[in-house]
Structures are given as C-alpha cells and as structure tokens.
Amino acid sequence: MENKKERYQVALVSEDQKINEDINFFLEDRFHIDVFSNGVVLYNHLTKEPDKYDFILSVSGLTGVHGLPLKETIHKLGFSHIPFFLVVDKADNDMIQICIQNGITDIFIKPLDKITLQTRLDFQLKHPVVGWKKRKQEDKGFNSYKMPFVKRVFDLLVAGTVLLILSPLFLIVALLIKLESKGPVVYYSYRVGTGYNIFKFYKFRSMFTGADAKLHQLKHLNQYSTEKQEPSDLEPERQEVKELCEFCEQAGGGCLRPLYDDNQIVCEKIFNARKKSDKESAFIKIKDDPRVTKVGKFIRNTSIDELPQLWNVIKGDMSLVGNRPLPLYEAEKITTDKYSLRFLGPAGITGLWQVEKRGRGEMSEEERLSLDNDYVKNFSVWFDLKILLRTIPALFQSENV
Incomplete structure (x- = not known):
C-alpha cells in the first residue's frame, strides 16, 4: 500500500x-508555501515557530539583502x-563556491x-546535509535579552505617571492634528526591536496621509545617504561590468570574478573595495521633509509626537531608554556581526545616540550604529538614568531631525 504523502512547509x-506563482504551482502537491516579502518578517516567524519550516x-542576488x-542572519x-x-x-x-562556503544548500x-525544483527538494528530504541535525541541537542563536526587574518596574511607574499627567496635552494635540488635516490622530507602523521582534509602534501623526507611498521619491534627500542622488521613478536596468580591477585588465577578456546582483554585474574586487562607502544607507531620515504638516513639524521638534510610545512601554514592547526600534526595511539591512549587536539590547523611546548627537549637526549612519552598540555594551540602570536626564535638554534642540 502506498504511503500517504507528507505536506512539507517552505518559507519563500x-x-x-x-516567481511566487510559479513556485506555488510547481510545489503545491507536496509543499505548503508561505511567502515573505521581507527578511525581518521571516525572522519573527522563525522565532515564534522554530520547527515549522523544512526549507527556506x-x-x-548573491549580495542582495x-x-x-x-x-548569515538566519545562522546567527x-x-x-x-x-x-x-x-x-x-x-x-x-x-557556486561562495554559496558552498557560506552554507547555502543549493542554488x-x-x-x-x-522537475529540477521538485527533484532537488526531494533529494534534500531523503539525504539531508551531513551534520545539520546535530547543528540544530547545538545552535543557540542570539542571547535573548531579559528585561531587568528594576528596569521594568521603573518603566511602568514612570510611563503610567506621565500618561496620567499629560492626558490634557494629549487631547489638545489630538484636536490640532484633526483640525489641520484628515486622517487618524495616532497611527502605528511595524517596527523591529529586541531580537528582531516585530511590534506595533505608536506615534502622533505628523505627516499628511499617504506619506509612506511617497518615500521612494525623496530618497535623494536622505541625511544618512553617502551619496546625493537625483530622484528617479525608473528602476535600474541590468548592466554588464563597466569597470575592471587591475588584475582583470591585465588578463584581458573581461571580468574574471563577476558578482551577480539583482540589478547589475560588478567586479568582485571593486565591489569589496567600495562596499563600505558605496552601500545603500540603512537609515532613512529626510531633512525638512515636505510630507510633514505644520502641527507635525512642531510636535516633532518638541518630540511630542513620541508620547504615544509610552503605551508601548506599558505593553512591554519597549523601554524608556534603549536603542531606537527600526522600520522593517532598515532592520533587514543591519545584519552584519559588527552592528546586529544593537538588537541584543532593549528598544527604547530615547537612547544614547539621541543625547549624544541630536542638535549637533548631521550624524553618519556609522556613528549612530556605533552608539547603539555602545549602549548595549555599557547598559545599566544608572546609565539609563543619566540618559533620561540628558534627554530633557535634547528635546529643545533647534535642528529639524
């Protein structure tokens, strides 16, 4: 009697x-497909259901996010x-050699x-990579952050008291926002906090509705960008290698070590040399953002727009002091060993980089990430108190950040 086919789980x-439609059509007989458009959402699902997926x-492109x-992030x-x-x-x-060295099962x-897709997946099911079951038992992943009891009690007392005292201010701000523009008074976006955990992040609305859809048109104004780019609605076309390293030029006949990305082909040596200075900025912050309302500009400069995050503190999503939780599109770019440390500490309303750099001119992405790491390394309750005391004068800065 034929055995009943088992339905395996694939994270796509x-x-x-x-591609999504093709893969679902090819594998629907034996595999259930869950589609993720963002790597951080996948991390979150893996954390909640670690044994769910048989394949990813x-x-x-090889060097794409x-x-x-x-x-590498899934491994960590x-x-x-x-x-x-x-x-x-x-x-x-x-x-292919690079993929093998970095633990990619197949391409x-x-x-x-x-037929190829089904055959290779079936082969992996019957003949798993040697040692992967052993590694599964040994993998410990990130050291999960545990909120100290004193810090949690302090957060609840302070956040609850401030919410009560400032309730009249909340009503006034809500009225002003409603009078100036249509839309909800408080909005939420999904942010990534401790251990790449995703949660709803609350703020007073400071922009006109539909502002997120216009973000791609304003990337040339990004304060953290290493290059000032002209706005464009066109996607870059695939290109051949236009610039060769000295070794390839001497050898002749084109690039000997091309890297294939989603939108272009580049020489590996040139790519590595430019990796630090030519990468897309992880953080996005628009100076004098035209999407911001008049009331929004005021509540941003005074940080009043951040007050609804006190509810996030009450819920336990965040702390009063910690590293700023990031939007999904920013968090998935910060996965290197050097900077993923920032996700091992608490997410917070205010933090070290705000009091160190805010109001003192533009701050590079490198500086901000370094300050985030410094906070995780030097965290203590007394350090939090110092940051909170320094946050008060930082609220009255004049720079539009």
Missing part, C-alpha cells in the same frame, strides 16, 4: 509575484539547520524548472 522570501527558498546577508539567530536555497538569475563556478537558476 521573494518580492517577485511571477530565497529569490535574490535576501542573499548571503539573509543566510540559531536557524542554520534549515536548508537554505537561493534562486538567482545567473551563476558561475566562483559563485536554482531562472527560469525555474518544475
């Missing part, structure tokens, strides 16, 4: 609707035992073939 990380299938960086979070497959446009021997080249 992809923003390509056509990611559609990305859902390529090697995603694989303690899920290296889950087979990780990469779907790419092209591949060569060097790229698939577009256009996808149903």
Whole structure:
C-alpha cells in the first residue's frame, strides 16, 4: 500500500509575484508555501515557530539583502539547520563556491524548472546535509535579552505617571492634528526591536496621509545617504561590468570574478573595495521633509509626537531608554556581526545616540550604529538614568531631525 504523502512547509522570501506563482504551482502537491516579502518578517516567524519550516527558498542576488546577508542572519539567530536555497538569475563556478562556503544548500537558476525544483527538494528530504541535525541541537542563536526587574518596574511607574499627567496635552494635540488635516490622530507602523521582534509602534501623526507611498521619491534627500542622488521613478536596468580591477585588465577578456546582483554585474574586487562607502544607507531620515504638516513639524521638534510610545512601554514592547526600534526595511539591512549587536539590547523611546548627537549637526549612519552598540555594551540602570536626564535638554534642540 502506498504511503500517504507528507505536506512539507517552505518559507519563500521573494518580492517577485511571477516567481511566487510559479513556485506555488510547481510545489503545491507536496509543499505548503508561505511567502515573505521581507527578511525581518521571516525572522519573527522563525522565532515564534522554530520547527515549522523544512526549507527556506530565497529569490535574490548573491549580495542582495535576501542573499548571503539573509543566510548569515538566519545562522546567527540559531536557524542554520534549515536548508537554505537561493534562486538567482545567473551563476558561475566562483559563485557556486561562495554559496558552498557560506552554507547555502543549493542554488536554482531562472527560469525555474518544475522537475529540477521538485527533484532537488526531494533529494534534500531523503539525504539531508551531513551534520545539520546535530547543528540544530547545538545552535543557540542570539542571547535573548531579559528585561531587568528594576528596569521594568521603573518603566511602568514612570510611563503610567506621565500618561496620567499629560492626558490634557494629549487631547489638545489630538484636536490640532484633526483640525489641520484628515486622517487618524495616532497611527502605528511595524517596527523591529529586541531580537528582531516585530511590534506595533505608536506615534502622533505628523505627516499628511499617504506619506509612506511617497518615500521612494525623496530618497535623494536622505541625511544618512553617502551619496546625493537625483530622484528617479525608473528602476535600474541590468548592466554588464563597466569597470575592471587591475588584475582583470591585465588578463584581458573581461571580468574574471563577476558578482551577480539583482540589478547589475560588478567586479568582485571593486565591489569589496567600495562596499563600505558605496552601500545603500540603512537609515532613512529626510531633512525638512515636505510630507510633514505644520502641527507635525512642531510636535516633532518638541518630540511630542513620541508620547504615544509610552503605551508601548506599558505593553512591554519597549523601554524608556534603549536603542531606537527600526522600520522593517532598515532592520533587514543591519545584519552584519559588527552592528546586529544593537538588537541584543532593549528598544527604547530615547537612547544614547539621541543625547549624544541630536542638535549637533548631521550624524553618519556609522556613528549612530556605533552608539547603539555602545549602549548595549555599557547598559545599566544608572546609565539609563543619566540618559533620561540628558534627554530633557535634547528635546529643545533647534535642528529639524
């Protein structure tokens, strides 16, 4: 008698609707597909249901945020035992070697073939990578942050008292926001806090409605950008290697070590040399943002817009002092060993970088991330009290941040 087929779970990380439909059609007989458009959302699901997925299938360039960086972060979070497959446009021997060295189980080249996809996944089920079951038992992932009892009690007492005292101010601000523009008084967005945990982050609305949809048009104004770019509504086209390193030039015949990204092909040596200075900025902060209302400008400069986050403190999503929780699109870019440390501390309303740099001119992304790491390394209740005391004069800064 034939055994009943088991239905396996696949986490698909992809923003390509056509690829999503093809994979679902190819695998629907034996596999259940959950699609994630963002790596941080996947981290969150893995944390809540660590044994759910049999495979992770990611559609990305090797160096894209859902390529090697995603694989490295999954490893650091303690899920290296889950087979990780990469779907790419092209591949060569060097790229295959890099994938093997970094623990990527296998790669698939577009256009996808149903038989190839099913065969390789079935082979992995029957013949798992040697030692992955052992690694599953040994993986410990991030050292989870545990809120000290004194810090939690202090947060509840202070947040509850401030909410009670400032309730008249809340009513006045709500009225002014309603009178100036349509939309909700308080809005929430999803933010990433301690251990890449996702939660609803509350603020008084300071922008006109629909502001998030216009963000891509204003990236050239980003304070943290390493280069000032002109706004463009066009996606970059795939390019051939236009610049070669000295070794490739001497050898002749084109690039010997190309790297294939989502939108271009680059020489590996040049890519590595420019990685620090030419990367896309993780943080996005628009100076003199045209999407901000008049009331919004005032409540931002006085930090009144942050007051609803006291409810996040009451709920336990955040602390009064900690590292700023980040939007999903920012958090998924901060996965390197150097800077992921910031997610091992508490998320907070105010923190070290606010009191160190706010009101003193523009601050680089490197400086901000370093200050976040410094807070995690030097955390103490007394350190929190010092930051809170320094936050009060920082609220009256004149720079529009």
